[in-house]
């Protein structure tokens with residue numbers, strides 16, 4: 001039976017990255033956010049930006065200033081990765097229909113090639 005007192009941060013993959021318990025290639029970091037390369041990049045630039053504190057998704061009562069800071073940091077990451085002039089996509093998946101697989105808020109920074117329009121339902 002699941003322990004109702006269990007802290008999701010204990011087992012969360014991205015919290016483990018924040019704690020240094022799992023390796024990552026860090027692109028940007030400040031007091032409240034961390035950006036690191038996606039382990040399975042789907043385009044030439046594929047970096048993830050997360051708050052260092054655990055929130056399940058962007059819909060999990062995240063303080064507005066933190067949510068804004070995550071997106072602001074994502075634009076800095078785009079500049080660090082050299083796609084700020086050519087354009088890029090910021091994407092955050094939420095829940096099952098949104099195809100969220102890691103339940104810790106993250107923004108994908110996607111670029112380095114022209115992206116598909118990609119807003120359609122699954123095949």
Ligand code: 5GP
Pocket residue numbers: 013022024036037038039040041048092093099100101102103
């Ligand atoms: P989601 O589908 O939840 O929006 O995206 C989760 C992303 O996290 C995926 O692109 C996946 O490749 C990435 N990911 C999953 N586990 C790890 C990991 O342990 N390290 C890193 N760097 N990325 C991960």
Ligand code: ZN
Pocket residue numbers: 008009012013014015016053054055103104
């Ligand atoms: Zn977490």
